[in-house]
Amino acid sequence: MAESASVPAGAADIPSVDRLLSLPELQPLLALHGRTQVTAALRRQLDQYRAAAIAGKLPAHALGGRALADALGTALATASQPRLRAVFNLTGTVLHTNLGRALLPDSAVREVVQALTTPANLEFDLATGERGERDDLVEDLLCELTGAAAATVVNNNAAAVLLMLNTLAQRREVVVSRGELVEIGGAFRIPDIMQRAGARLVEIGTTNRTHPRDYADAIGPRTALLMKVHCSNYQITGFTCSVGVDKVAALARPHGLPVAVDLGSGTLLDLTRWQLPSETTVRETIAAGADLVTFSGDKLLGGPQAGLIVGRADLIRRIRKNPLKRALRVGKLTLAALEPVLRLYRSPELLADSLPTLRLLTRPAHKLEAQALRLCPLLQPALGDAYLVAAAPMLSQIGSGALPGSQLPSHGLTIAVAEGGRSAGAGRRLQRLEAALRALPRPVIGRVGEQALWLDLRCLEETDEAAFTAQWQALRL
Structure with missing residues (x-):
């Protein structure tokens, strides 16, 4: 060989x-990756040669x-690298949708690992020895924590709204x-979900002001329910008026109509007790x-991705009987993660330490400043x-x-x-660094703006500092 x-x-x-595959230098690769992968990679390499x-x-x-x-x-190492990878979230957004939202x-984590590696009573009633309902694993906890009479779980909140509207x-x-x-x-919109659910939207009021009379005037023989939706991702301020759930419920009751509320993120406890x-x-x-x-289960609740529906028992029974429920149901891993998260809420005085989402949201600014001063000379x-x-x-934000x-x-x-911070060249150098x-x-995921790369430390816990600083030794500019 040359x-x-x-x-x-x-x-x-x-x-x-064949000759190359017999080389001693390739034998460790064959043992690690197998003959099929090494042969395919070798053929691609030889095509380039x-x-x-x-x-x-x-x-x-x-x-x-x-x-x-x-x-x-x-x-082979590049091809074997997982597509879903751990990152450092230094964006300043705690519940970052693109970075996986809540940390468990x-x-x-322990209960998910157990569910992954052992059989479990997902749909088996241990008391009777008969087929069970997977919602039973978390329904009692959800009712205890929310005051609802019944509950069911699907794979995300959009699915929960879709299933509810399609059923009712x-x-x-x-x-x-x-x-x-x-x-x-x-670009998922409430009107689009409503259309897919087979329901007809009746808009009332204006963008900034809706009154009780608007609900009353819209009720007719084809009305199925009155619905309120949490205004996620934006606020309307100034000359505004909205109708509270209690008033909407009072308008619905004489007509025998249910009132549904999509809280979006949803929280189980008053956040002001933690100065949020x-x-x-x-x-x-x-x-x-x-x-x-x-x-949702993976936003303020701090659990896995899930859509939770709680409320009247008769309405939950109807929702469970909808054939779409099977298509939208959650698997054992979601339930294995959701149950221990819900159990943490039974001890709210310990929640700021035990629930990662709340722990990150409540990290005091003076501790973050001390962390920044420690890291500066290391980076x-x-x-x-x-x-x-x-x-x-x-300034951090909650997100989602x-x-x-x-x-x-x-x-x-x-x-x-260091020099020429406002020049076009400086902007390109910041983009290269990012x-x-x-x-x-x-x-490491940060954000570029105002002639700098910003790395917010709210989501970098002190236990991760050593791993974070070690990363910078591999930095290639």
Whole structure:
């Protein structure tokens, strides 16, 4: 086999696949990845070599056993890297939809692992020895925490709204205030979900003002239910008027109509006890007269992705009988994660330590500032003289449509170009730095703005600092 680096190799110099697979240098790759993957990667590598050889640009040393093994090892490692990867969320958004929203507590992780590795009573009643209902695993807890009479679970809140509307309002009318016809991330809109559910939307009021008389005037023989929707991701301020759940329920009762409330994010406890902005709880919504409430499991609740429907027992029974329920139901992993999260809410005085979402939301700004000051001198050497790292105050947000407009005092790091900070070249260098951080073994996700790269530390817990700083040793600018 040609080994000289001075003479380009020709296409005829490239050995056969079988011969190369027998090389001692490739045996560790075969043991690690298997013959099928290594053979496929080797064929792709040789196709590239043939093209280079025809162009007279294939160095002979590339065909050596060690060089070939190194090239194949790199290609196989890249191909084997999981697409879903852990990242450092330094965006300042705690419940970041694109980064997976809520982090699960250790108790939930343990129960998910157990559900993954052992058989479980997902739909088996241990008391009777007969077939059971998977909702039974969490229904009692949900009723206890919300004051509802019954509950069911589907795979996300959009599915919960779809299933509820399809069950109760197919080919009938649903009354909703125009100011509550929201669009959530990914261009999913309440009117579109309503249409897919087979219900007819009846808009009332205006964008900024809706009155009780608007609901009363819209009720007719085709009305199936009155619905209120949490205004996720935005606020209407100024000259506004909206109708509370209690008043809507009072209007619905004489007509025998149910009232449904889509809380979107949904919280089980009063957040002001942790000095967070106020948000109406599920229990308060039920107590105000809502017959059904839908909300998410992976937002303020701090659990896995799920759509929760709680409310009147007769309505929940109808929802469970809908054939769509099977299509939208959750699996054992979701239920294994949801139950321990709900159990944590039985001890609210311990929740700020036990629930990651609440722990991150309540991290005090002075501790974040101390963390930023610790990290500054550790990160600056990796960037050299080209960039300046500084500790700076910032504003975090909750995210995922929870408490729109509310911001949390935070602290973090800003990275600016050392010279010419406002030039077009400086902007390109910041973009290159941001891309380099995304290319790290565990990507670092921040945001570029105001002539700097901003790294909010709210979601970087102290236990992760060592792993975070170690990443910067691999930084390539």
